[in-house]
Amino acid sequence: MSELDVRILDKKCRFQGFFTIEEYQVSHKLFNGGMSKVLNREIFERGDAVAVIPYDPVRNSLIVVEQFRVGAIRTQTNPWLIEFIAGMFSDNESPVDVAVREAKEEANIVLEPDKMRHIMTYLSSPGGTSEQLHLYAAPVDARNVGGVFGLEEEGEDIKVHEIGLNDALALINDGTINNAMTIIGIQWLALNYSQLQSHWADNDKTKS
Structure with a gap:
């Protein structure tokens, strides 16, 4: 993208709280040539996020x-x-740092950073927010995982579940799981779980 493709004529902060709302006056290149009229667009700025698929191979x-x-x-x-x-993200954190921290806070599980695999980075809803979500997979031993966790000072009340991959797909199909992050992750896992199993098994053999 260059200044010839997108022209930002003005940018103002319309709200500053836990999140931020910015108002843009912007013009962009048209497919058939020329530039668009000046558009007023409000963007919800919440920063980027990290999600992790803790998978027991x-x-x-x-x-x-x-x-x-x-x-x-x-x-x-x-x-x-x-x-x-x-x-x-907190200050000076990498995506892997965020995943490791959140796994401990939300589910009381410990992830091994060197075994984590980056799956994709995608825009959550680019028509209204600049947020990117970094999705990772990490191997875990799901035996004896469960309970209620979260940070009391952040008002978190988080219950942990282990579910089989086929059961997770069924929960998507019946509408129980209905948020984009989790749907994307489960569908990716359904297509690639055998590759993950082999990848982590090979890594364990190399280290032994």
């Missing part, structure tokens, strides 16, 4: 968390959503 199961989400009140009869472990 032996049990072919994954760890998910269940928690209350205020954004689901308007459209859902049940605002307690099943999701992957996820969190926002």
Whole structure:
């Protein structure tokens, strides 16, 4: 992208709280030539996030968390959503740092950074927010995983579940799992779980 493709004529902060709303006046190149009219667009700035798929390659199961989400009140009869472990960046953190921290805080599981695999980075909803989500997979031993965790000072009340991959797909199909991050991660895992199993098994043989 260059200044010839997109022209930002003005940018103002319209709200500054836990999140930020910026108002842009912008013009962009048209497919048929020339430039668009000046567009006013408000963008929700929340920073980038990291999500992790904790996958047990032996049990072919994954760890998910269940928690209350205020954004689901308007459209859902049940605002307690099943999701992957996820969190926002703090200062000077890498995506792997975020995943390791959030896994401990939300599910009391310890991830090994050198075994984590980057799956993809995608834009959550680019029509309204600049947020990117970095998705990772990490091997875990899902035996004896469970309980209720989260940081009390952040109002977190997070229940941990182990579910089989086939059961997770069924929960997508019946609408129980209905948030994009988790749907994308489970569908990716369904297509690639055998590759992950082989990758981690080969790594373990190399180290032994």
